Amino acid sequence: MQRGGYTFGDTDVAAERLALVAETFEPPSRRLLTDARSALSSAPELAIDLGCGPGHTTRLVAEVTAARRTVGIDASAAFLEEAARTSSRAIEYIEHDVTAVPFPVGPADLVYCRLVLAHQAEPAKVVARWMTQVRPGGVLALDEVEYIETPDPVLSRYEELVVALVASRGALMYAGPVIDAMTEGGGWRREASRLVEHLVPVERAARMYGMNLATWRHDPAITAICSQDSLDRLANDLDERARSTGDPPVHWGLRQALLLRSGQTTQSAKGDNR
Numbered sequence: 001m002q003r004g005g006y007t008f009g010d011t012d013v014a015a016e017r018l019a020l021v022a023e024t025f026e027p028p029s030r031r032l033l034t035d036a037r038s039a040l041s042s043a044p045e046l047a048i049d050l051g052c053g054p055g056h057t058t059r060l061v062a063e064v065t066a067a068r069r070t071v072g073i074d075a076s077a078a079f080l081e082e083a084a085r086t087s088s089r090a091i092e093y094i095e096h097d098v099t100a101v102p103f104p105v106g107p108a109d110l111v112y113c114r115l116v117l118a119h120q121a122e123p124a125k126v127v128a129r130w131m132t133q134v135r136p137g138g139v140l141a142l143d144e145v146e147y148i149e150t151p152d153p154v155l156s157r158y159e160e161l162v163v164a165l166v167a168s169r170g171a172l173m174y175a176g177p178v179i180d181a182m183t184e185g186g187g188w189r190r191e192a193s194r195l196v197e198h199l200v201p202v203e204r205a206a207r208m209y210g211m212n213l214a215t216w217r218h219d220p221a222i223t224a225i226c227s228q229d230s231l232d233r234l235a236n237d238l239d240e241r242a243r244s245t246g247d248p249p250v251h252w253g254l255r256q257a258l259l260l261r262s263g264q265t266t267q268s269a270k271g272d273n274r
Helices: 012-038 056-065 077-084 123-131 153-168 176-181 202-216 228-242
Strands: 046-050 069-074 091-095 108-114 134-149 188-200 250-261
Touching (some): 012 056, 012 108, 012 134, 012 188, 012 202, 046 056, 056 069, 069 077, 077 091, 123 176, 123 250, 134 176, 134 188, 176 188, 176 250, 188 202
Parallel strands (some): 046 069, 046 108, 069 091, 108 134
Antiparallel strands (some): 134 250, 188 250
């Protein structure tokens, strides 16, 4: 069932994939959120999760930051309906385009975003807009991909296609370098920017890739460069890899950054290896 207009879809299969993504990247995301909480002088009154999807990251934000109020924002009504089914009283969800400011709620003490800037044509400008929605002394935590490395030719072929798909929307799949190169100013400074390598088993990566391929294989940007026969072969190969074990893992390079809004003094975040 097609629900909306996301690059990676918001179908039922896409929702299943996001659950797997949440499980896969929970450890590094938890560490970033822990550091974001440590950068604040006290527990946030309001935390916002941008591009929250079905709510996996929103629940993680609420748990790690102990915010009095946590709000997930997303453009997909269907995803938000799914998120609300597992919501607690301290979490709420709002339908809104995350690139449009001001947000319906806020400004916030802590704003978190994972794997959303890769779909924006001008990520640095989007970040600048987001910073206007952070309270003085607050923090914006960004979690994006800088690189993906694998010796597996099947996974590499998939990655070539997904980079082309994102590029067809005017965006850059690997947004990490853009975040790291942003010039401080305009009322904010960089507290931390680190490159974290996260290893993902091939079978897990292949499962995520296979579900993703199913949502966008008929996109005109893909069918213009790839036949349905070759896409069928790729889908079959990914399915085979998803059942394999013992292959070298996929190396995910994650750019994790903490940007602080000018204002009251904050505690220094841990683990800046810039």
